[in-house]
Amino acid sequence: MTTNVQTRLTGPLATTRDLSGHRAVVTGGAGGIGTVTTRALAERGATVYIGARHTERAEVVRHSVLAAHRLPRTRIQVVALDLTDADSIxxxxxxxxxxxxQTLVLNAAMSSVPFGRDANGTELQFATNHLGHFALTGGLLPALESSxxxxxxxxxxALYPNGKLDLGRLDDPSGYSPGRAYIRSKLANAVFAVELDRRLVTAGGAVRSFGAHPGMxxxxxxTTYPSAVTRVVTGMLARTIGRDPEPADIGILAAALSTEVTPDLFWxxxxxRRNPHAIGVPYARPAKDRALGAALWSASETLTGVSFLSGSEPAIR
Ligand SMILES: NC(=O)c1ccc[n+]([C@@H]2O[C@H](COP(=O)([O-])OP(=O)(O)OC[C@H]3O[C@@H](n4cnc5c(N)ncnc54)[C@H](OP(=O)(O)O)[C@@H]3O)[C@@H](O)[C@H]2O)c1
Structure with a gap:
């Protein structure tokens, strides 16, 4: 099914696959949205590998999820992962x-922190939220392709269309805004999701790439915004219009689990607020921009030193 109009799923999780025997990875699975995703996959039978910086803290989360949902001990595993560290990846x-x-959920993120750099000098939110996930996907691609x-x-x-993917300024602190840098990294996530799917299709394998978001x-x-005003305003917004992590996760779970989703829509x-549906909407223009997708891919290969699906770039017309 390919469509250019939105698709609304009333019961996406009723159409999920049985995940017995599946192996899944959730980055940042020890907190927030990632924990809900981990639990949902584990409950359906998958063995879920949580990628976490703080493994002791992640073990506490793992034990509480296993106990609360009476899952076998092996169903969730914690493995050290720092997305800013190439060796760790x-x-x-x-x-x-x-x-x-069978399932790789690129979920971890840092948001709206003061200017920082990774070991190569790249701005930290872009490095964590996009580059780390780019390198991880490259490293795990053989395992994905073999299932x-x-x-x-x-x-x-959902705010990604407001971002500006200024690839020439990824190490430039001048005019830095924590919020704008976060949105830039989230635009990179959307552009990557679409470009990855293009390349996977061109390569002719069975792996597909989906983009998703949790709303607010x-x-x-x-809680990390440097500005106290932003923290207060966003805290109020989260309390008034935000959802708890479980209902917020519905679109991400649909993308990971449902047999009714398509990769051409953003889920x-x-x-x-308590019982939302999953909806897939067409990607906004910057995410579909083929030249931008190719430029992001090339910059990501250069910045990470990880190269994959390079012979599978679709022709840009
Ligand atoms: N919450 C929202 O309203 C909202 C809205 C739109 C999109 N999103 C997206 O939803 C996803 C989940 O966010 P969330 O709200 O659940 O955030 P969260 O509760 O802050 O969780 C983020 C996770 O990312 C991990 N992480 C951060 N830096 C990392 C690194 N260098 N290496 C490995 N893991 C790292 C964190 O681990 P540590 O404990 O080690 O820091 C944490 O487990 C993110 O991609 C976010 O951009 C969230």
């Missing part, structure tokens, strides 16, 4: 990618 991919992976019909779900934000959700993500929640 490589170790994670080497360990977890030893066997086929039938694997999915990569990149978690972006009440998670720790909104998120719509409707009531």
């Amino acid at each position: 490589r170790r994670f991919a080497d360990e977890v990618g030893q066997a086929p992976i 039938a019909g694997a999915r990569v779900v990149t978690v972006s934000s 959700a009440r998670t720790p993500l909104h 998120g929640p719509i409707g009531s």
